Each structure stands twice: as C-alpha cells, then as structure tokens.
Amino acid sequence: MLINNPFMKLPQLYKTIGEYRRYNNCRFCFSSNLVPVLNLGNVPLAGGFLKTTKNIAFEKLYPLEISFCKNCYLLQSINVINADTLFKDYFYHSSAIKTLTEHFIDLSREIKSLSNSRIPFIVEIGCNDGILLKQLINVGIRALGIDPASNIVFPLIKKGLPIINDYFSKTLAEEICNKNGPADVIVSSNTLAHIENMHDIARGIKILLSQNGILIFEVHYLGNILQEMQYDMIYHEHQYYYSLLTLQKFFAKYEMEIFDVKPLSIHAGSMRYYVQNKNFGTNSISSNVTNLHKRERLLKYDLVETYTTYREKIAKTKNDLLKLLKNLKARNKTIVGYGASGRGTILMNYCGLDNKYLDYIIDDAPAKQGAYTPGTHLKIVSSDILNTKHRPDYVLLLAWSFLEEIKKRQKVYLKNFGKFIVPLPKIKVIS
Numbered sequence: 001m002l003i004n005n006p007f008m009k010l011p012q013l014y015k016t017i018g019e020y021r022r023y024n025n026c027r028f029c030f031s032s033n034l035v036p037v038l039n040l041g042n043v044p045l046a047g048g049f050l051k052t053t054k055n056i057a058f059e060k061l062y063p064l065e066i067s068f069c070k071n072c073y074l075l076q077s078i079n080v081i082n083a084d085t086l087f088k089d090y091f092y093h094s095s096a097i098k099t100l101t102e103h104f105i106d107l108s109r110e111i112k113s114l115s116n117s118r119i120p121f122i123v124e125i126g127c128n129d130g131i132l133l134k135q136l137i138n139v140g141i142r143a144l145g146i147d148p149a150s151n152i153v154f155p156l157i158k159k160g161l162p163i164i165n166d167y168f169s170k171t172l173a174e175e176i177c178n179k180n181g182p183a184d185v186i187v188s189s190n191t192l193a194h195i196e197n198m199h200d201i202a203r204g205i206k207i208l209l210s211q212n213g214i215l216i217f218e219v220h221y222l223g224n225i226l227q228e229m230q231y232d233m234i235y236h237e238h239q240y241y242y243s244l245l246t247l248q249k250f251f252a253k254y255e256m257e258i259f260d261v262k263p264l265s266i267h268a269g270s271m272r273y274y275v276q277n278k279n280f281g282t283n284s285i286s287s288n289v290t291n292l293h294k295r296e297r298l299l300k301y302d303l304v305e306t307y308t309t310y311r312e313k314i315a316k317t318k319n320d321l322l323k324l325l326k327n328l329k330a331r332n333k334t335i336v337g338y339g340a341s342g343r344g345t346i347l348m349n350y351c352g353l354d355n356k357y358l359d360y361i362i363d364d365a366p367a368k369q370g371a372y373t374p375g376t377h378l379k380i381v382s383s384d385i386l387n388t389k390h391r392p393d394y395v396l397l398l399a400w401s402f403l404e405e406i407k408k409r410q411k412v413y414l415k416n417f418g419k420f421i422v423p424l425p426k427i428k429v430i431s
Helices: 053-058 083-087 098-114 131-138 150-158 170-180 198-208 222-227 244-252 287-298 305-330 342-351 383-387 400-409 411-415
Strands: 002-004 014-017 034-044 060-069 075-077 121-125 142-146 183-189 209-220 256-264 270-277 335-338 394-397 419-422 428-430
Touching: 034 305, 034 342, 098 131, 098 183, 098 209, 121 131, 131 142, 142 170, 170 183, 170 198, 183 198, 198 209, 198 244, 198 256, 209 222, 222 305, 244 256, 244 270, 244 287, 256 287, 305 335, 305 342, 383 411, 394 400, 400 411, 400 419
Parallel strands: 014 060, 121 142, 121 183, 183 209, 335 394, 394 419
Antiparallel strands: 002 014, 034 060, 060 075, 209 270, 256 270, 419 428
C-alpha cells in the first residue's frame, strides 16, 4: 500500500506502508471490548533514524492507532511491528544522558539493599548499553543483562560484560535458571511496555524469579501521559500505556502482586513498580499502592471518556505550537530542534515539523550525529553549533523532559540571547 507523503522534499513522492500485525482483541485480557481512542496516522518508526539520504527512498511508515480496553483498562497500540524491525539495530544509548546515568546509580544501590542474598543474582531485561549493569557489578552484584540490540551489545560482550543478545522469554528464562539458579531480583527499565506478548514475559519471570524474589520495573506512567499532554510518548515501540489498575489485574493472573510503587521524574514522569509472588512475598502492600489505586479511580482511568477527551486536548497543543512557529518564521527567525529521540520523531511528524519550520536537529549523542530524522528528514548535528556565530534564534526542545539538564549544558547559548521553546505540557519560551 502506498500513501502520499506531504513532507517529502526529495524526488520520491510516495512512502511504503511497512508490515505490521493488527489486533482486534485486548492483548492482556483477550476481550473484544476494545474502543478506538486515538489515531496518529501513518508515521515512521520512532527510532528509525536514517544514516544517509539514500536511505530515505527505503523508509516505511506504519499506522499508529491506540485503543482502550473497557474490560481491563489497558491503553494499547493495536498495530504491532516485528520486534527485529524495532530493536535489532537500535539508536538509543542511555549512557548519553547524564540524568539517566545518575538515575541508574541510585537504582543499583536500591537493588542491592533490597536483595535478601549476600551475593545476589540480578537479571536485567533490556540492558541497553550496560548503564545499569555496570553499576550493579561495581557494587558487588552478580548480574546478567539481556538485550536484542546486536549493534549495541556486541561491543560490550567483547569487553566481557555478561550479556545475552536475545529477547527475554519463557524459554530463555528456563535456560538462565538452569545455568545460574533463580534470580533474587529481576529489573527492567522502560522495556516491559515494549513487548508484544507480555504473557510469555510473565511466565518467564515466574520461572526465573526466586520464591521470595522481587521484580522491579520502570515504565512511563499513564497518568503523566494524560495529565501533561505527553502524546510524544505514544509510538510503535511503546505498545502499552500502563495504569496501576491494569497491572494489578494482569499480575493477578500469575499469582503475583504489586506491593509498592514509586513515582519518578525521569522521562517526564515514570512509575517504578515492585512486584512479588503473592503466596511467598514478605512485603506488605504499601499505602502508596492503595492511594494510587484510589487516585486512578477518581481520575477515571477506567473509563473510555477520559481518553476521547485526551484526544481533543492534544489536538489543541498541536495547533498552539504551529501558531507560534508560523509567527516566528514570518518574522524571519531561525528555529532548530533539540533532541533526536523517539519522542521527537512523534512530535515532529504529528505536527508536520519539516524544513518549513526547522533547519536541522541537534543531539548530543555522537551515534546520531550526521543521520537524518525519520519522516521529516532533517539532518542531526552536534550541539556545538549553539556556541558559534551560526547559532539559531530559537531552539525547539523536542527533548523537553530534560529541560533542566539542557539549560545547564547550554547556558552559554542562553547567555548569548538564545531562546528555548518548550512544547509540552504547555508551550512556553525560555530565555
């Protein structure tokens, strides 16, 4: 299937729709009680950065539709792309972000304190570039990472880091358990919302986790997505948008329970969940869990009307941003983007931010510099340009969730009368 791409600036006039699977039933409870609530159209992969302009001719778009299950309250993508397409050649490097490095140092200390074993065995699902794995090893923990991104983990494996280059699954859990014994803690950061078959993951966790072990995982929190207009967190890689209400129902199917939760500021609002085996766990259910459960009911995260209202609100944020950018361009102001991320990809494509509005994109990760953004095909350059005579008048912070870190890093740009545009949750200009 071919569609017209209004943002294409090169000779090719059409883009191909890539292969995907469409679900008509809820993937958690298998109910057919799904209601469509948001359609972001045909968009490129959030992490589908193009290494050269030659790759533009082969770029594919995929439908991005979100539905709500009236039975288990899961907000989910109904269009699923093959995992290898998403993760085998991955652009995201956690270590490139100072805030994340500090975050994982703190997490490694907490994991050590929570373990009941003198020398605990920790398994990390989705270890990326080893940012947490290295910290765990540094504090004396026996750790094993699992990640399918070959381009990222092969160099780490060669250096001796204990990583399995594969997807976590029930089968792999059995192999790990047979070789290493059960895990005292299984940890995962921003991966358990990325997996098509979460039932297979849950079965694997049940096999690998010791009876009194703990599963600790972090994901972007549905509440922040709704309350702060974070539609830029909605992309193919993120297949689920979790509330506590949904997760309680899901883990109950596997005789597991969430005994604590911890809100996190990372990624503009995440939630850390602590899970144990229901019949063997030693932790009582905290007031954090009961209070969050009540809050989600009060905010009606279990009702479809909440999500249809959300659709109308994000349409307004798009219109407000375009109005500002058009006004600046009419005054001959130069504008660039900052943050070649998955979130930036969605924001740019949903709002149509091609070279009519932005001259190029800045990113601090060397691996992305020289590449081109998915769908909008803007070149990615180093932030060094902000401290030259060619610096732009305005910088649109696509990585707006790291505002404070970027302000510190680019204080010279701001001192030289540069201005930042923060697009969400409300548009503001910082100078």
